[in-house]
Amino acid sequence: MKVAVLPGDGIGGEVTREAVRVLEALDLPRVTLFEGDVGGIAYKRHGHPLPEETLVMAREADAVLFGAVGDPDCDDLDRALRPEQAILGLRRELGLFANLRPARVFEGLEHLSPLKPEIARGIDLLIVRELTGDVYFGEKGTRTTDRGEPEGWDMMSYSAPEVQRIARLAFTAAAGRRLTSVDKANVLETSQVWRDTVIAASADYPVAALDHMYVDNAAMQLIADPSRFDVILTGNLFGDILSDLASAAVGSIGLLPSASLGERTTPHGTFGLYEPIHGSAPDIAGQGRANPMATILSAAMMLRHSFGREDDAARIETAVARALSDGVLGGDLGGEHGTQAIGEAVRERL
Ligand code: NAD
Ligand code: IPM
Ligand code: MN
Numbered sequence: 001m002k003v004a005v006l007p008g009d010g011i012g013g014e015v016t017r018e019a020v021r022v023l024e025a026l027d028l029p030r031v032t033l034f035e036g037d038v039g040g041i042a043y044k045r046h047g048h049p050l051p052e053e054t055l056v057m058a059r060e061a062d063a064v065l066f067g068a069v070g071d072p073d074c075d076d077l078d079r080a081l082r083p084e085q086a087i088l089g090l091r092r093e094l095g096l097f098a099n100l101r102p103a104r105v106f107e108g109l110e111h112l113s114p115l116k117p118e119i120a121r122g123i124d125l126l127i128v129r130e131l132t133g134d135v136y137f138g139e140k141g142t143r144t145t146d147r148g149e150p151e152g153w154d155m156m157s158y159s160a161p162e163v164q165r166i167a168r169l170a171f172t173a174a175a176g177r178r179l180t181s182v183d184k185a186n187v188l189e190t191s192q193v194w195r196d197t198v199i200a201a202s203a204d205y206p207v208a209a210l211d212h213m214y215v216d217n218a219a220m221q222l223i224a225d226p227s228r229f230d231v232i233l234t235g236n237l238f239g240d241i242l243s244d245l246a247s248a249a250v251g252s253i254g255l256l257p258s259a260s261l262g263e264r265t266t267p268h269g270t271f272g273l274y275e276p277i278h279g280s281a282p283d284i285a286g287q288g289r290a291n292p293m294a295t296i297l298s299a300a301m302m303l304r305h306s307f308g309r310e311d312d313a314a315r316i317e318t319a320v321a322r323a324l325s326d327g328v329l330g331g332d333l334g335g336e337h338g339t340q341a342i343g344e345a346v347r348e349r350l
Contacts, residue, residue: 001031001307004061006054008039009083010280011290011339012067018292018343019065019299025347026312028303034061038090039083039280040071049074049086055093058273062266063306064090065299066275072282087275091131095262096273097162098169099129099239100301103246103256106321112251112333115223122227123249128170129239131260133162134190136236156190158235163197169261170233171205177230178209182218182238194235215242222246243277252332253278254291257298259305268308274298284331288338291330293320296346319349 007013036054043049058064069083105123113120138155145151181198183191202210215238226249247253256277264271276294300316303309328345329335
């Protein structure tokens with residue numbers, strides 16, 4: 001099992017360290033960890049946010065465990081050199097078109113949600129976010145209007161094959177549960193192709209319960225009635241926004257893991273990149289206050305999807321749920337526990 005660990009910037013190093021320690025505590029056979037630079041730190045050391053050697057390391061691994069990238073010092077660089085290009089470049093270069101973001105309120109932990117307990121109870125949804133298309137990867141630029149004013153533009157598009165492959169994956173992941181496809185087909189042509197293609201793909205999944213929702217309504221329903229959702233299928237931009245929203249409904253962005261998958265397989269599963277959905281959190285970086293649970297849960301997803309180790313994945317998830325119900329809470333959840341203390345508490349409960 002070859003794992004490329006890419007901690008990145010800000011709290012990325014703090015949270016990946018705890019996740020690696022959890023993997024080590026499981027005493028897995030034949031794990032080799034490699035560490036590489038990405039993001040602002042890679043730019044500062046190598047002149048590029050995604051150095052060639054890091055990309056090679058990721059390609060040669062069976063899975064990538066990723067922290068976060070983003071550094072306010074780098075926000076004025078040319079876009080191609082900004083830290084965020086590291087994660088966008090990895091997703092594109094590794095063909096990771098499917099991003100799974102589960103959001104679940106563990107039983108008895110409704111009090112962690114800012115929603116009323118009766119609304120928070122039963123949140124158990126999976127956001128399937130398309131990850132290599134949409135306005136993220138379209139042409140973009142700046143130009144000057146006729147009146148001499150600066151104007152920015154970004155091209156949004158989805159082709160039918162791009163939608164079809166993520167829709168198929170989402171129908172399979174839904175496995176009979178309700179699939180809600182989220183778009184903005186009342187305004188965007190991109191979304192009309194999205195919706196038509198999802199409907200066409202549904203013909204191959206006869207028992208699938210499928211509905212369609214506009215993204216503005218979906219944002220509202222995620223707060224008003226989140227347990228109505230099982231699997232949400234959506235594009236890159238809407239998925240980015242709705243997943244942060246879903247994390248807040250669960251209690252904190254420090255709890256939500258993700259898996260980014262493509263077509264490449266490993267001996268025991270699918271090659272993937274695993275990362276928390278949050279960023280580098282510059283406001284708390286270096287203070288030992290970040291919640292590492294999202295990254296620890298991402299490591300669990302890695303064991304499940306890339307290494308076929310469902311039992312170990314479940315052990316980690318149960319340990320995290322137990323720590324939470326024992327009151328091991330980071331500052332993001334109103335508690336006092338620091339990054340290391342949370343990591344230790346999870347390891348004790350494995
Ligand atoms: P963010 O997710 O980094 O932080 C948002 C808020 O949530 C902050 O108040 C932060 O302190 C808090 N937070 C995030 N993770 C936490 C954790 N594990 N424990 C406790 N609190 C946590 O989003 P942002 O502030 O909008 O972005 C900061 C930087 O991160 C930017 O440069 C952005 O581009 C980048 N970013 C990177 C990724 C990624 O690497 N995949 C994801 C999102 C944002
Ligand atoms: C995420 C992040 C990234 C995204 C950024 C850092 C490029 O917000 O992983 O959710 O927008 O996909
Ligand atoms: Mn995001």
